[in-house]
Ligand SMILES: [Zn+2]
């Protein structure tokens with residue numbers, strides 16, 4: 001059922017280990033049909049200069065038989081919720097994930113301000129997905145973010161890397177993730193499961209999170225990961 005992995009990094013992120021071709025090859029091995037290449041936006045140390053993101057049209061649409069979407073995991077850079085690539089660049093990408101990370105311009109100001117800022121970032125018309133909104137690194141009010149996601153029809157992510165890298169000791173984070181899932185389910189809004197691979201070996205690595213689906217309250221039908229056509233349509237792609 002997992003035909004889609006929309007969030008993977010390459011060496012262009014500065015701290016990941018694979019190439020686009022290697023990610024595509026592993027995607028094919030795992031039965032992934034639709035793969036997102038979403039390197040970190042330029043504000044993150046070591047990430048690609050904006051010109052990299054202008055060159056997505058130099059990649060084939062299919063590599064190793066896998067449909068490739070070239071996007072970005074953009075960073076929030078200030079209190080106005082601005083992203084680290086201009087709309088001019090964002091509009092030419094296949095899709096945009098927004099993720100709020102530290103050391104990328106925006107500084108943690110506590111839950112209320114962080115939430116307000118992320119909601120501002122979600123008003124950017126190119127944003128289609130929010131990555132790991134329950135991360136304690138930049139705490140937000142998950143209820144407010146989930147409600148805004150439903151309102152704006154933005155997908156919230158179940159990030160598999162939190163499971164396969166054991167980033168979830170924190171009870172608060174578990175609680176937030178469960179709350180997010182509950183709100184989205186009640187609203188009939190589907191979620192997307194992504195690997196957030198930082199090496200090709202992690203592309204499509206979902207088993208550790210699948211093992212926790214029962215605990216998290218996720219049913220397969222809550223995820224969009226088996227609907228390639230639906231996701232392409234949602235992203236405005238063919
Ligand atoms: Zn991230």
Ligand SMILES: [Zn+2]
Pocket residue numbers: 007009073131196
């Ligand atoms: Zn990422």
